[in-house]
Amino acid sequence: MSRLLTVSPSPHIASDQSVEKLMQGVVISLIPAFLVTLYVFGLGALIITTISVITCVLAELTIQKYMMKTEVRIHDGSAIVTGLLLAFNLPSNLPWWMVVLGAVFAIGIGKMTYGGLGNNPFNPALVGRVFLLISFPVQMTSWPLPVESRMQYLDAATGATPLGILKEAVRNGESLPDVMNQIPDHMQLFLGQMGGSLGEISALALVLGFFWLLYKRILTWHIPVFTVATVFVFTGILWLANPDKNATPLFHILTGGLMLGAIYMATDLVTSPMTKTGMIIYAAGIGIITVVIRVFGAYPEGVSFAILIMNAFVPLINKYIKPKRFGEEVKHG
Amino acid sequence: MLRTFHKGGIHPPESKLSAHKPIQVLPVPGTVAILLSQHMGAPAKVIVNKGDEVKTGQIIARGEGFLSGNIHSSVSGKVSRIEEVQDVSGYRRQAVFIDVAGDEWEDGINLDTNLDKEIRYDGPEILKRITEAGIVGMGGATFPTHVKLTVPRGKKAECLVINGVECEPYLTSDHALMLEKGEEIMVGIQLLKKALQVNKAYIGIENNKPDAIEKMRDLASALDGIEVFALQVKYPQGGEKQLIKAITGREVPSGGLPVDVGVVAFNVGTVFAVYEAVQKNKPLIDRIVTVTGKAVKNPSNFIARIGTSISDLIEAAGGMPENAGKVISGGPMMGKALSGTNIPVVKGTSGILILAEEESTRLKTQPCIRCAKCVTVCPMGLEPYLLMTLSERSLFDRLETEHVMDCIECGSCSYTCPASRPLLDFIRLGKSNVGKIIRTRKK
Numbered sequence: 136m137s138r139l140l141t142v143s144p145s146p147h148i149a150s151d152q153s154v155e156k157l158m159q160g161v162v163i164s165l166i167p168a169f170l171v172t173l174y175v176f177g178l179g180a181l182i183i184t185t186i187s188v189i190t191c192v193l194a195e196l197t198i199q200k201y202m203m204k205t206e207v208r209i210h211d212g213s214a215i216v217t218g219l220l221l222a223f224n225l226p227s228n229l230p231w232w233m234v235v236l237g238a239v240f241a242i243g244i245g246k247m248t249y250g251g252l253g254n255n256p257f258n259p260a261l262v263g264r265v266f267l268l269i270s271f272p273v274q275m276t277s278w279p280l281p282v283e284s285r286m287q288y289l290d291a292a293t294g295a296t297p298l299g300i301l302k303e304a305v306r307n308g309e310s311l312p313d314v315m316n317q318i319p320d321h322m323q324l325f326l327g328q329m330g331g332s333l334g335e336i337s338a339l340a341l342v343l344g345f346f347w348l349l350y351k352r353i354l355t356w357h358i359p360v361f362t363v364a365t366v367f368v369f370t371g372i373l374w375l376a377n378p379d380k381n382a383t384p385l386f387h388i389l390t391g392g393l394m395l396g397a398i399y400m401a402t403d404l405v406t407s408p409m410t411k412t413g414m415i416i417y418a419a420g421i422g423i424i425t426v427v428i429r430v431f432g433a434y435p436e437g438v439s440f441a442i443l444i445m446n447a448f449v450p451l452i453n454k455y456i457k458p459k460r461f462g463e464e465v466k467h468g
Numbered sequence: 469m470l471r472t473f474h475k476g477g478i479h480p481p482e483s484k485l486s487a488h489k490p491i492q493v494l495p496v497p498g499t500v501a502i503l504l505s506q507h508m509g510a511p512a513k514v515i516v517n518k519g520d521e522v523k524t525g526q527i528i529a530r531g532e533g534f535l536s537g538n539i540h541s542s543v544s545g546k547v548s549r550i551e552e553v554q555d556v557s558g559y560r561r562q563a564v565f566i567d568v569a570g571d572e573w574e575d576g577i578n579l580d581t582n583l584d585k586e587i588r589y590d591g592p593e594i595l596k597r598i599t600e601a602g603i604v605g606m607g608g609a610t611f612p613t614h615v616k617l618t619v620p621r622g623k624k625a626e627c628l629v630i631n632g633v634e635c636e637p638y639l640t641s642d643h644a645l646m647l648e649k650g651e652e653i654m655v656g657i658q659l660l661k662k663a664l665q666v667n668k669a670y671i672g673i674e675n676n677k678p679d680a681i682e683k684m685r686d687l688a689s690a691l692d693g694i695e696v697f698a699l700q701v702k703y704p705q706g707g708e709k710q711l712i713k714a715i716t717g718r719e720v721p722s723g724g725l726p727v728d729v730g731v732v733a734f735n736v737g738t739v740f741a742v743y744e745a746v747q748k749n750k751p752l753i754d755r756i757v758t759v760t761g762k763a764v765k766n767p768s769n770f771i772a773r774i775g776t777s778i779s780d781l782i783e784a785a786g787g788m789p790e791n792a793g794k795v796i797s798g799g800p801m802m803g804k805a806l807s808g809t810n811i812p813v814v815k816g817t818s819g820i821l822i823l824a825e826e827e828s829t830r831l832k833t834q835p836c837i838r839c840a841k842c843v844t845v846c847p848m849g850l851e852p853y854l855l856m857t858l859s860e861r862s863l864f865d866r867l868e869t870e871h872v873m874d875c876i877e878c879g880s881c882s883y884t885c886p887a888s889r890p891l892l893d894f895i896r897l898g899k900s901n902v903g904k905i906i907r908t909r910k911k
Contacts, residue, residue, distance in 0.1 A: 146879030
């Protein structure tokens with residue numbers, strides 16, 4: 136017989152998963168949060184997201200083609216995801232050139248210096264955001280008012296975020312119950328009627344995205360659930376100890392970047408642990424550091440720092456937290 | 469809630485194209501090539517010469533090594549030559565070629581197909597007959613059955629686990645066997661129970677074969693100490709360790725054998741061979757082979773003589789499809805790709821799968837995105853991404869401490885990897901190197 140057959144080792148079939156499909160799934164899961172942000176922040180949200188995504192993709196293309204001189208892999212979609220997530224971590228009135236700077240930094244320093252997708256120890260979008268936060272602290276912490284200023288971009292009227300109001304009040308020694316009157320109620324927080332970064336405002340939209348990611352098996356539930364649960368428990372203890380000075384745990388999980396961080400930033404496949412136990416330790420670490428920064432630190436919000444700090448621990452976690460092997464110990468059922 | 473194993477596992481499409489096809493007897497071919505290595509251990513020692521006349525069922529080679537088994541002629545005729553032929557692994561190995569003349573059987577073999585339920589022998593006699601008949605594990609591992617039945621000193625067998633899982637996609641030979649030879653399998657189980665002196669036997673069948681479950685349950689209800697478990701569908705449940713875990717909850721220790729937890733496991737095909745050997749005095753000279761694939765005209769289950777060329781089987785199923793790209797001996801997850809079809813059927817050939825050209829090539833390897841899916845699906849609790857990296861860098865000491873030898877090569881990691889990384893290829897390479905190091909150390 137003259138026919139040539141392919142010979143290769145088993146397995147001979149593969150699942151229909153691919154890196155491209157994973158990234159597509161993440162993008163799709165971000166649609167609800169994007170719609171909310173379009174409604175709440177309007178023009179600014181659209182401009183920032185567009186600039187961020189385009190810059191990330193172009194930065195990756197340029198670096199791969201002209202600096203690394205390797206195969207251009209922008210089709211895997213990871214730069215689009217980084218661009219979206221960076222935009223979701225920025226206020227909607229940030230000048231466009233700062234967005235460009237942040238995106239170039241995220242891809243250039245956060246990702247490509249390490250060798251590109253799969254090799255970066257820190258979440259690139261957060262690297263970009265923290266770079267901007269440290270470089271432009273004023274612009275990065277001025278938050279357009281939700282809904283009412285959605286037709287403006289740079290000239291949008293601004294106000295404080297709920298966490299900012301809280302921090303300010305504690306600093307001034309005001310009693311919390313008074314301050315809480317200036318803050319939208321829990322239902323509004325849940326739906327996203329508050330100041331903040333583009334993508335962090337609506338817990339509802341983010342949780343919808345989370346369910347999609349679970350359904351598509353892109354994520355497991357461990358990191359988001361344990362991060363949020365840790366924050367809930369830790370702030371709950373503080374609240375029970377001193378309700379005059381500390382906000383309710385529900386307030387803490389609905390405000391700031393916790394939901395966005397727990398669902399999208401902490402779960403970044405590349406920079407999170409490989410085992411379930413490792414994930415739980417990592418998530419608990421993020422939760423604890425977040426609360427410590429929020430309650431005891433200088434910044435009103437600490438999710439980004441918490442995630443980046445725990446990213447640094449991931450190699451260590453992977454080294455010491457091993458999955459339980461089959462037959463490790465003799466079990467008689 | 470149906471039982472299953474709990475660590476890892478995947479759900480590949482089942483693709484059981486030949487399910488519910490009756491078992492057809494493949495006509496005796498004109499020549500056969502009977503390999504002398506059809507078991508795990510050393511090749512059997514040939515005892516016939518070129519030019520000898522042999523009968524069907526006559527012993528032609530003796531298994532003298534520890535993990536060897538006897539080999540019998542599957543046809544009657546004349547030994548034309550004893551020389552090398554390519555086997556499914558691609559190696560050239562010694563085989564006895566026989567030109568077929570008629571089909572004259574060795575004396576003493578009972579050829580009627582009546583069910584013989586009477587258990588008339590004691591344990592040692594059953595074991596002797598099984599040893600004589602050259603029975604090996606027919607799920608594919610080809611571990612000699614008589615060795616499994618000889619429980620090492622200090623260990624005790626408490627129960628039998630019978631493997632009717634057939635978790636490999638496409639394959640249906642065990643399913644067909646349970647539907648058509650369920651009664652014989654029950655007798656075989658009783659014989660094995662007697663040989664091992666155990667009271668309990670558990671049959672595990674995945675829930676995608678409800679007719680087989682019903683039939684086996686029906687038959688078992690009339691007997692003592694045989695229980696049928698319907699199992700959740702999950703690959704690799706047919707793996708011995710996974711099946712034992714699913715049914716009994718016991719975990720075979722790392723590096724250990726099932727008997728370490730009091731279990732001895734057999735495939736239903738092996739049990740049927742035991743029935744034929746003990747009750748009918750028939751050695752293992754034929755087996756059921758599924759011939760299947762999306763491009764195959766008539767996916768079928770055949771009963772074929774050992775030594776039949778795989779090309780004959782493909783012809784019988786409608787011929788080699790125009791767009792064939794890969795021919796696999798076994799299933800798509802653990803089977804071996806063949807470089808040609810002029811390869812003889814052996815005792816461990818459970819199926820022939822033909823994949824079309826477009827299904828035959830691998831996707832391009834992409835960088836690892838550390839998604840941990842390989843860790844999640846590994847049924848042995850290993851970290852395939854890490855093992856692959858260590859293997860690529862030849863870090864064999866670390867590979868050993870990361871328990872690379874625990875890998876059962878089920879392929880779940882490679883199957884599931886979204887970046888199409890050849891995880892199992894590198895893990896195999898690592899295993900083979902680490903295995904060599906361990907053997908040298910023992911010397």
